[in-house]
Amino acid sequence: MAEYNSLEKIRLQKLEDLRAEGIEAYPTRAKRTHLSSEAIAEFEEKEKDGIEVKATLAGRIRAMRAMGKISFAHIEDGAGKVQLFFRANEIGKENLDFFNRMFDIGDFIQAEGVMFRTKTGEVTLHVHDFKLLAKSISPLPAAKDETLEDGTVLRHAALEDPELRARQRYADLAVNPGVRETFRKRAAIVRALQNFLDDHGFLEVETPILQPIYGGAAARPFMTHHNELEQDMYLRISFELYLKRLLVGNLEKVYEIGRDFRNEGVSFKHNPEFTQLEFYWAYADYLQVMELTEQMVSHVAQKVLGTQKITYKGNAIDLTPPWRRLEMRQGILETSGIDIAEHKTAGELFKAIREKHPEKTPDPNATRGKLIDYLLSEFLEPTLIQPTFLHDYPRDISPLAKSIPGDSLTVERFEGYVAGFELCNAFTELNDPLDQEQRFIEMGRDYAADDEEKHPMDEDYLRAMRYGMPPNGGFGMGVDRLAMLLLDKHSIREVLLFPALRKED
């Protein structure tokens, strides 16, 4: 049972008063002839000819100013804000009082009248009739907007508490127009990705989220149970193995945009469920995927933002292709002074790091691949502000990627970095079923010590691969991260409508 605060009790009393007057606070039907922007535009067009513009508007009350025998209000609808003007002359003293007494900020209202321009020049609806569409009981944490001389809008008492904004996203959206804009743009980003891939001959598919076995990445899964089948199921941690099964089925270019689930830590760039884009492209290799990637990302920026030059955390970033290519070995050498090619075992590499950088403390038990990863994140990653494809990765941290011909320690893999963080990950996919089986076995050994991250053998995937899989290039990108990058948001929570939070109470 809800407990009401004093402000809510006042509004509940208003509901009772309305009922006593026979007025429905939540009527079934509404009427609207114009969006706010349409009514304003039509008025401005016909103003010089003196043609009257009648309009019925509907929206949510954002501000009210009662001034004796007149009242002003601002309502907001899907297109923006517009001012309402009520005057006793037209609607009568009784109706004006009724509006002032019974309506609150946050209520939905329908108002019919004629557009005009006030003394101060604002295009406004002169209301002749109005109707309550839905009463708001809990006061929205509404801000007040002050428009300064230079036209900038200053917000007062805006809803800012990050917890409240995430927990009550409905209130955040209702009160902070910029948040609505963020999610419109996020939708546009996803649509632009789909259009781009569709136009390049890729087929959008949907593969299982509930899986009998998980794979395609190294992450702890969420587990669940199917009662009738009497078996445990996992929420997918990647799409990879299912999408590559489709290549076996002669679907040559496939992609999926959907949700992945990883039972791991939460941070400014990690949410337990996140949106991933993966595509697989038969007969292509990682170099072709690289080219498609830079075209795709710059295309999305152009579509959504109208430019390929963006700003992230104050850094000017140019997404225009071609992006810089940097061999990982070279990048690590330049930033850390260590040539990983000269240290072919974990022990040697560990020693080299300790000698060159005594202040650093890598894990002495790490594999060579993990140590390279360490060098990458400690030295190289922070320098990769402009878009960069870092390529050619150690084999032992890339179990699903194909080796470079003639170099068994290195695989054809790249990661795209922008603004210092990893945006995407791609490689020439391993399509040799016997090699793949061997890698699964190795992974099982590597992870045996850590029971939580056991890497299961996917027998059905191997069976598919034995039918024959064309050589192909694969690609994965966090769509939330792309949205963060393009929208200059510095936490994944800002681009997720309902980010994961601990339950209340």
Next chain:
RNA sequence: GGGCGCGUAGCUCAACGGCAGAGCAGUGGCCUUUUAAGCCAUUGGUUCAGAGUUCGAAUCUCUGCGCGCUCACCA
């Protein structure tokens, strides 16, 4: 999971060991072109929860809860 920080009115914040306050919102009044409208009056608090120290706790200590930052984890 570790470290650091935060939690005060519906919202934004002050008070930092001595009467819990302001602006906005709300309520009542005045006001026929306002726009953070203005003016007058006024309501509103388990200071996140619990325990402790103290003559006295929003303030200091401990525990718990939630959030933020950060580290670890995340091939």
